[in-house]
Each structure stands twice: as structure tokens, then as C-alpha cells.
Amino acid sequence: MTKPFRIIQAGCGGMANTWVEYALAREDAELVALVDLQEASARAMAERHGLTCPWFSDVEEAIRQTGANLVFDVTIPAAHKNITTASLRAGCDVLGEKPMAESMEDAEDMAREAGRAGRMYAVMQNRRYLKEIRAYRELVAGGVIGQTGFVTANFFLGPHFGGFREAMESPLLLDMSIHTFDQARLIIGSDPVSVYCHEFNPPGSWYAGNAAAACIFEFANGTVFTYNGSWCAEGAPTSWEASWRAVGSKGTAIWDGAAPYAEIVKPRPDGSFTSGLERFEAPFTWEGREGHKGCLDEMFAALLEGRPAETVCTDNLHSMAMVFGARESARTGQKVLLRR
Numbered sequence: 001m002t003k004p005f006r007i008i009q010a011g012c013g014g015m016a017n018t019w020v021e022y023a024l025a026r027e028d029a030e031l032v033a034l035v036d037l038q039e040a041s042a043r044a045m046a047e048r049h050g051l052t053c054p055w056f057s058d059v060e061e062a063i064r065q066t067g068a069n070l071v072f073d074v075t076i077p078a079a080h081k082n083i084t085t086a087s088l089r090a091g092c093d094v095l096g097e098k099p100m101a102e103s104m105e106d107a108e109d110m111a112r113e114a115g116r117a118g119r120m121y122a123v124m125q126n127r128r129y130l131k132e133i134r135a136y137r138e139l140v141a142g143g144v145i146g147q148t149g150f151v152t153a154n155f156f157l158g159p160h161f162g163g164f165r166e167a168m169e170s171p172l173l174l175d176m177s178i179h180t181f182d183q184a185r186l187i188i189g190s191d192p193v194s195v196y197c198h199e200f201n202p203p204g205s206w207y208a209g210n211a212a213a214a215c216i217f218e219f220a221n222g223t224v225f226t227y228n229g230s231w232c233a234e235g236a237p238t239s240w241e242a243s244w245r246a247v248g249s250k251g252t253a254i255w256d257g258a259a260p261y262a263e264i265v266k267p268r269p270d271g272s273f274t275s276g277l278e279r280f281e282a283p284f285t286w287e288g289r290e291g292h293k294g295c296l297d298e299m300f301a302a303l304l305e306g307r308p309a310e311t312v313c314t315d316n317l318h319s320m321a322m323v324f325g326a327r328e329s330a331r332t333g334q335k336v337l338l339r340r
């Protein structure tokens with residue numbers, strides 16, 4: 001019997017394994033084709049997971065021949081626009097890896113295409129699906145620390161990836177910062193309206209492009225969010241979730257990737273220099289799965305319920321705008337207003 005989700009796995013590289021495993025574990029889904037420019041990659045994927053579905057180099061041909069209705073776009077960023085647009089035009093929904101595209105214009109075109117086709121295109125933002133970030137969000141957007149005014153994220157790591165990241169122009173901003181920027185939108189509960197960014201390549205960097213950036217964002221709700229990031233920082237690493245401090249009218253919330261907490265002010269005895277503080281451990285209330293599985297669960301729930309997913313492309317454009325606004329600011333030396 002035909003299952004409701006007939007899935008094409010486009011892109012059979014490293015990340016695609018997680019997507020294939022997810023599809024295989026769903027009872028309402030079947031993998032009907034693998035698409036990759038390299039037959040060897042598709043073949044290796046099929047062998048690893050015991051798949052018998054056919055390989056195609058062209059996604060349109062794959063859709064035509066298999067009657068697929070859902071495409072997982074886990075190709076390289078440069079291919080996302082073509083794969084996703086062709087799939088939407090052929091009547092498929094698309095769930096794709098970050099980043100949507102290599103430029104803001106391409107990402108906007110893709111979102112328009114999804115609207116025209118009347119299909120859903122949602123984007124993987126797995127770092128939203130962690131019990132810790134959901135608890136931290138309650139402290140900040142949920143109002144435990146009062147009205148938020150200032151949020152900072154420090155991201156300092158020294159990964160030696162090798163490969164394309166060490167050769168590309170803005171490895172930190174283009175490949176990684178979308179995760180932290182998207183997390184900032186979730187934590188703050190608002191969208192950004194402007195950015196000023198200085199991007200640079202610190203001494204000792206093993207990247208050809210700029211591997212560090214300092215950004216100041218203003219959000220629609222008045223919050224100022226600053227991001228300090230480096231991918232060539234040896235020693236005393238932060239977590240991959242970054243190290244966060246949010247200051248509100250009633251206290252401060254801290255999250256370094258482990259359990260978040262807040263210090264909330266107690267009524268100040270007359271004349272005292274500083275306020276008394278009470279520590280508040282953020283309760284974990286997130287019941288969903290974490291990481292890719294959590295994000296994919298939400299995407300499939302949205303498809304089944306006929307509603308936009310939390311990370312639908314039109315929402316993700318706000319996170320993309322933070323990346324490309326930051327790059328534009330770094331290039332021009334000017335503060336950039338974000339157009340969304």
C-alpha cells in the first residue's frame with residue numbers, strides 16, 4: 001500500500017544520513033529515490049542503509065518517475081535554490097537543510113516559489129530543538145527576568161574542519177552564525193530590525209576567509225542583541241550553543257549550553273547599594289525530541305495538520321536577513337536596516 005509521504009532524498013553526503021534514518025523510522029513514509037550528482041555517493045548511502053530505491057542525478061526526473069510528494073534537500077547550499085525550486089514546481093513539499101541559499105535574493109525567490117506553488121518549504125534549524133533552549137526562552141521571552149533589554153551571545157571555538165570551510169569567504173557568518181542568530185530570535189521572541197557588523201580574520205587563523213565577527217542587532221521589541229563569534233579561537237571554548245546572558249528589568253538569565261538559570265531581584269531594602277538576588281533554575285518542560293529529530297517531527301506534524309511549520313521558509317527569512325545584513329554591514333562599514 002502506498003504510504004502518505006513518498007520521499008526523495010536529494011544530497012547523499014554526510015548530513016543526509018540523519019535524514020535517511022529519520023525517514024526509515026517513520027511508518028507513514030517511504031524513500032522512493034536518492035538524488036545526487038555523484039552516483040557513488042548515492043550507492044554508498046543505499047548500501048549503508050540497505051535501500052533498494054533508484055538513484056537519479058536530476059530531481060525533476062526522479063519526481064516524474066516515482067510520483068514523490070516530498071523532497072529532503074540536503075545538498076550543498078549552492079544547489080538548494082535549484083533543487084528546492086524544481087521540487088516545489090513539480091508539486092512537492094520540501095524540507096531542506098540550512099542555509100536556505102547563498103544569497104538573500106535567492107532565499108526570497110525560494111519563499112515566493114513556495115507561496116506560488118502552494119506547498120510548504122521548511123528549513124532545518126535543529127538548534128532550536130533542545131530542552132535547554134526551550135527552558136531558557138521561558139526565562140527571557142517568557143518574562144521571568146522582566147522586560148528584556150540586552151542579550152549577548154559569545155561563540156568561541158577552534159574547529160579544524162579542513163575542506164570547504166577553510167577556503168570560503170566568510171565561514172563563520174555564512175556557515176555557522178545562522179544557528180546562533182536563529183536561536184536569538186527564538187530566545188528574544190522578536191525579529192531583528194538592524195545590524196552593525198565588523199568581520200575579520202584574527203591572528204593565527206587557519207581560515208582563508210574571515211573567521212570572526214562582532215555584531216550589534218536591534219530587535220523590534222527594543223532588545224539589543226550582540227554577538228561575538230570566532231571559529232579560530234584556541235582555548236577555553238564556549239559550547240556550540242554559545243554562551244548567553246540576557247538582562248531584563250527584573251534580573252539576568254544565563255545559558256552556556258548546559259542547564260540555564262536566572263538571578264531575579266528581591267525587593268531592595270532602603271538604601272542598599274545593590275539588590276538582593278534569588279536564583280531560579282529554569283524548569284525543563286520541552287517534551288519533544290531533540291536536534292534534527294525534533295525539528296523533523298515538527299515539520300511532519302505541520303504537514304499532517306496543514307499548517308506552517310515553526311521553521312517555515314517565510315520565518316527563516318528573518319534569520320537569513322541577520323546573516324546577509326551582517327555581511328553587508330561588514331562590507332560597507334554601515335549599519336544596515338533589515339528589510340523584513
Ligand SMILES: NC(=O)c1ccc[n+]([C@@H]2O[C@H](COP(=O)([O-])OP(=O)(O)OC[C@H]3O[C@@H](n4cnc5c(N)ncnc54)[C@H](O)[C@@H]3O)[C@@H](O)[C@H]2O)c1
Nearest residue numbers: 011012013014015016036037041074075076077079097098
Ligand atoms: N543543521 C546542521 O547542523 C548541519 C550540519 C552539517 C551540515 N548541514 C547542512 O547540510 C547540507 C549538506 O551538508 P553535508 O555536510 O552533507 O555536505 P556534503 O558535501 O557531505 O554532501 C552534499 C551532497 O550533495 C550532493 N550535491 C551537490 N550538488 C548537488 C546537486 N545539484 N544535485 C544533487 N546532489 C548534489 C553532493 O554530491 C554531496 O553528495 C548543507 O546545506 C549544510 O550546511 C547542516
